[in-house]
Amino acid sequence: MRELTPLHVRGVVLPDDTTRDIWLVGDRVTFEPVAGAETISEGGYVLPGLVDAHCHIGIAAGGGPVTTVEQALAAAVIDRDAGTLAIRDAGSPFPYPDLDDHPDAPRLSRAGRHLAAPKTHLRGIPIECSPEELPIAAAEQARAGNGWVKLVGDWLDRSLADLGPTFEPDVLAAAIDAAHAAGARVAVHTFSETAVSTLIRAGVDSVEHGTGLSLDDIDEMARRGTVLVPTMINIETFDDIAERAEGKFPGYATHMRALHAAFPEVVRAAYEAGVPIRVGTDAGGAIPHGVCADEMLMLHERAGMSAVDVLAAASWAAREWLGFPGLIEGGLADLVVYEADPRADLRVVRAPSRIVLKGRVIR
Numbered sequence: 001m002r003e004l005t006p007l008h009v010r011g012v013v014l015p016d017d018t019t020r021d022i023w024l025v026g027d028r029v030t031f032e033p034v035a036g037a038e039t040i041s042e043g044g045y046v047l048p049g050l051v052d053a054h055c056h057i058g059i060a061a062g063g064g065p066v067t068t069v070e071q072a073l074a075a076a077v078i079d080r081d082a083g084t085l086a087i088r089d090a091g092s093p094f095p096y097p098d099l100d101d102h103p104d105a106p107r108l109s110r111a112g113r114h115l116a117a118p119k120t121h122l123r124g125i126p127i128e129c130s131p132e133e134l135p136i137a138a139a140e141q142a143r144a145g146n147g148w149v150k151l152v153g154d155w156l157d158r159s160l161a162d163l164g165p166t167f168e169p170d171v172l173a174a175a176i177d178a179a180h181a182a183g184a185r186v187a188v189h190t191f192s193e194t195a196v197s198t199l200i201r202a203g204v205d206s207v208e209h210g211t212g213l214s215l216d217d218i219d220e221m222a223r224r225g226t227v228l229v230p231t232m233i234n235i236e237t238f239d240d241i242a243e244r245a246e247g248k249f250p251g252y253a254t255h256m257r258a259l260h261a262a263f264p265e266v267v268r269a270a271y272e273a274g275v276p277i278r279v280g281t282d283a284g285g286a287i288p289h290g291v292c293a294d295e296m297l298m299l300h301e302r303a304g305m306s307a308v309d310v311l312a313a314a315s316w317a318a319r320e321w322l323g324f325p326g327l328i329e330g331g332l333a334d335l336v337v338y339e340a341d342p343r344a345d346l347r348v349v350r351a352p353s354r355i356v357l358k359g360r361v362i363r
């Protein structure tokens, strides 16, 4: 990285809740004073940036793959400018490994392409696999990404006219094992009640959406430490999905509406059971980028998560989970500053007063 002016920030550092001086030298944090550093913020509350743990910078607005690295970067920059300094891309139809070290891009933890059964995802997005192909594709996509593999665990099954599992449990388990053997963690898309139970027990690392989770599943996730990324913004679109499907698949439409109605309680139960929750917006396609704060507020207001737990889920705990050390000695030089205490009023996260990414002032 090119030479950067050392930066100095003084404020209440969360989660420690102590007023501290922080220096950023290149792409590193230090608490040792640095001569000649430029003070960019005094007062305020300092976090290591927000994390969108489920979005898609490789899916263009309106659907379909992006076609250039610049388009993917433009999406990531919208998130960055809202204070999201790390992203887990939960499946990209367009590869963009060049952005891993790009100074303008947030920290990236990427899955390769979604893996699905034929006709069980959006057109042009996944690799469509036979049961025999799925474990091989999981190992390949582990290498295409930089830490994650994305499986589609269920989808509208036209023969059932309802949600149904994409693959038999033993096939999904073999794919999870293959991804793990290739060094990646596995995130799985599930809406229904059926697939998710077997996937949790097969050792999936994160459940995406998880509208169909039972209390037994939730207990099992808590026991195993399986992460839930509820994407409440996405679940808000279920009634529209139901409306469009009503004519052809009325049972599916009813199911989707029921899952939507029950969802805040599912997330609340998971939170109360101690399931690790992360904040993910599912931006890309139908959902705009830059809405991490909206998802945080929904988790707080509708699912009953405390402000400080939402902050952990959207910041320091999520960064640790993804391997991006925050505001510790030698951590990565990312931070956001808020003028007021976000623990007292979480709406503060909508308006960072300062954003620094990779040692460089963004705002």
Ligand SMILES: [Zn+2]
Residues within 6 Å of the ligand: 054, 055, 056, 090, 282
């Ligand atoms: Zn998604």
